Amino acid sequence: MTKTDPQRKLKHEQVQYIEFLSGDIVHAKNFYTKSFGWKFTDYGPEYTAFEGDYVDGGFTSGTPVNGSILIVLYSGDIETTKARVISAGGTIVKDIFNFPGGKRFHFTDPDGYELAVWSE
Template structure:
């Protein structure tokens, strides 16, 4: 983890997220195309990812939908939505307003539902 990330870590905030994926290479391609995440493989059944403000990993297995909704921030929600669609994501709730901003929700290629928000 870079020193910059260490300097912005907040007490009791999400620091690392692990997903289960049926196809780790497919997940890597999707998240690299959608959000620019970078990956480091640790064997054939695990890869770690690094984004600008989140780190995590993917492990081999069968995903279970409906457990946690992860929400990502975007400065340009329309552009992010287009990247998600172009990478193969499916929009399950189109952009809508909520107190504090706008967001949309999508499923990735393993069926996980995530959201993206903006002010």
């Protein structure tokens, strides 16, 4: 995720990050910069992260599909959160992995919606 703003308090298991698929990341960056003033950080040609006033997120290369936005929650204890997701009936679809901002995992809920959980 993006660098933590010292004024922003991370809350355990809060919705904090949203990922979009974009067919043209440059166009998406221009649109959201002009529309909402989002600031972007590029992580290669296929991913850019944004910082907004109340939520952060990113755009990854891909064909946009309705329902393809990824909700990412923050966890102060990713292993415990993963165990609770499994215990509640969630299915892990991407086990815990490292990325430039920390680590995360993806899961589907009982309705098939995919979400992710990240930790520093």
